[in-house]
Amino acid sequence: MASNIWVLAETWRGQVTETTLELLTLGREVAGQSGSQLEAVLLGDKSLAASLGAADNVLCAANVEPTPEAVAAALAQLVKERQPQAVLVPWTNLSMDAGALAAAQLNVPFVNGCKDLKSDAGTLVAQCVVYGGKLEAAVSATTASTLFGVLPGSRSAASPGNAPTVTDVAVTLPEAKVKFTKYLEPEAGGVDITQQDVLIAVGRGIQTQDNMELANDLAAALGGAVCGSRPVIDQGWLPLSCQVGKSGMQVKPKLYIMLGISGAPEHIEGIKGAQVVVAVNTDAAAPVFNASHYGINADLFEVVPALTEAVKAKKG
Amino acid sequence: MNILVLLKMVPDVVEELEVAGDGKSLDTSFLRTIINERDDHALEQAILLKERHGGKVTVVALDAPDIDDTLFATMAKGADRAVKITDAPEGMTTQMAAKLCGQVVAGLLPADLVLTGVQALDDLDGLSAALVAQQLNFPYIGVVTAVTAGGPTATVLKEFAGGVRGEFAVTLPAVLGVQAAEKPPRYVPVAKVRAVMKTNKIETVSAPGDAGAAQIEVRQLAKPVVSSHAEMLEGSPEEAAGKLVELLAQRGLL
């Protein structure tokens, strides 16, 4: 029997993240292909193991602080002792530095930006997004116990299932040189875009701050809110709490309309929960059209006013 | 404070990227390289820190096409020294490159901080910042968006999801993987870069030792399969808008 497939359980403010559950679904597939067991590695609060029932076993070290340094040291130690076949690590802001550091300590690759992972004749092959999503690489590693950084949205989330078996494991941590102090909440006052049914997302293509009015008008007509991709937030045209994507919010609206967004994977990541996705972009080859259900290849400055009017007319 | 900044050049995706005949690597015939965006932010953060606390900023980079222009620009922005690593093998992975760069960085110590981008467009087998931190045995944290120094620790903000950031106290010296500087990277007038080219020199060091072998194999490199292309709504803007509204109404979204 091949050695186990591991998933690093990511916890965020007292909860196991959605991405962790997705990785458990993927991990289960991979474990099935190689005839091995699926284990989750939970570093921190043991009570969270209840959410990890999709795994055959949970390895839990309760004494680990949520810093990349501590998580990496604990993970590296466990990998050395137990030699899993591979470790799936969420490719998120929360975990990517810990994954990279653990791999560095183990002298194994941390395979970046995997959207898929399969066993091919006993070797794991990852499908990785590179060059800002312009290309994809099929990557295998020559080492045992390789770490794979898996993008959110690779699979749908595994349901918690029955309470899993939990194996307590001990790790010895080095003296902490990176200490967590506190959380800083985003500026308040804006709408909570994660709770909206309709979102109008604006990107670089909106060009200027006062063009934001076009998006506001459309949002008003549809009864939704306006959000944006990173460049728009960087410009200060929307508060940080309205940023959608990898470093922003994960949103799940019923309708998501993207205006002048190229469709970089960092943004698309944030909208995997959206039900109907529409893109308006002047570049017919923009990757955003690969991530949407309906596309309009035209100037947003022409389409949006027309769309606003058409919505108003339809709604009466 | 002394700050080392590790930069790398990555393919410029403004140009179409093409896959070479082997199906596994980039076609370099029309390839242009550009400074990795997050490394540019790391440089900006370093210069902001220098402006606040004084000290020196030293930039380190592997040789690449157009690297000299980039390094002169970093000096025009405020870096004090630029060190170029020459004679490195071609086609190194991130892991291999970090092995060489880490040794060069070690030779330039002492430093209070080593800053580099948290990730790069072309990383496949690891992240430079973490790899270099491991080599130097320095503490490391990534996805950094602000740094306040002063004293034996730095206060570092790491960005999480949803606009929430975490504050960490990091014992110096440390390696930080920068996601974004506190301000967007500054503009440097061309005349200033040209002046720096006349007065400043780029130092060079030969790549030290062995970069080792790649621990990954790229089996295939390809443009993403367009499996789920959007249904395109054609016609004038008004016509396309009309079609969309009908579709949304059918799905009960209005």
Next chain:
Amino acid sequence: MPVIAEDMNEITLENLWNTPEGHRVLSCMQCGMCAGTCPYGEVMEYPPRRIIGMLKAGELDTVLRSQSLLTCVTCYACMNKCPRGIRLTEVLLPLVKEQTFIQLTDMPAELQKALENTDRYGNPLGESPRKRADWVKTSKVPVRILPTDRKPTDVLWFVECYTAYHPRGQDNCRATAKLFHALGVDFAILGHEEKCAGECARLTGETGLFDKLTDYTMKLLGKYKFNRLVTSGAHAYDTFVHEYRPRGFNHELDHTVSFFASRLDQLKPKLKKKLNYTVTYHDACALGRHNNMYDEPRKLLAAIPGVKLVEMEHNRENGICCGGGGGGMWLDTYYKAKGYERLSERRIKEAIATGANVLAVSCPYEVSRFEDALKTVGGNSNMIVRDVVELLAESLEE
């Protein structure tokens, strides 16, 4: 004539008083005509008159810190009106602007991106240089690309950035190609080798970038044999006349408007399709006030059957700038944040007031600027914006 170029480059704010231009500035009698005619005179903390006063008093640093010159859209209105003939927009303001630019601590992001793009990709839009001639695939007439077919050409068509890349600019390109073809002109373009001619870099204060671009273009033009350079860019035309000539550029030179106007006898019989438009023409500052090209576009428009020409309240030398010059193209948000009225919006209101249904322009910036302005302040107006060459090409069709 490179000697002149050296002389020009040697005029700096430090040695200004020792130059003939400096003497002319000293003759300023502080009449304030410049500030009065400046489209942003009311909001500019230090309009030209006060800049001269501060310069004389040795207090220029205050002016530079005020960033007043970021509101100079280089429309040549002040220079045009100066009773002492001080070359404000050509000499003094660029010098002050250059210093303002160097000292700028927070560069407006939009402008920074445009300049970085121009330096890296040769166009402010940040488009791929290799795609600069992609529009040719959509041209109905053949367009020769010199780097792939190097034989000498009569007309070297310097397309310029917005024309080559912007969707509305590409309409201009297709129209121009069609007109050349109809006239049997032997023409070719520089394809991916062409880069921005640089005028806006210079007038933004980014003179180093301008020098880099002119060096590049001068060398590039030296590679090919041609008789005449014709450009679609009003700003490119202006800079070829005033900056490239002193650097040794000595070919015949035209803007597309002046080129077609000089061949009107040949063109007119081909303008057969009647266009029932009432047209008002907006004078591009770079063509009108700076190069006296007022009659040519009007002659062309008048030659189109069915076109009725009407004038705006401010026209010819009194025309109001669209606000796109001197970097204004990338400062719209900066102006808006400061609460300034957009000049393109001020201008479009005048255009609408004429009752015309077509606003004709001759600078590639203006199409998008005025089409945007129509969206914000156009109200119910059915006005459309067309380049002069687009109207000519439309009239070619049967």
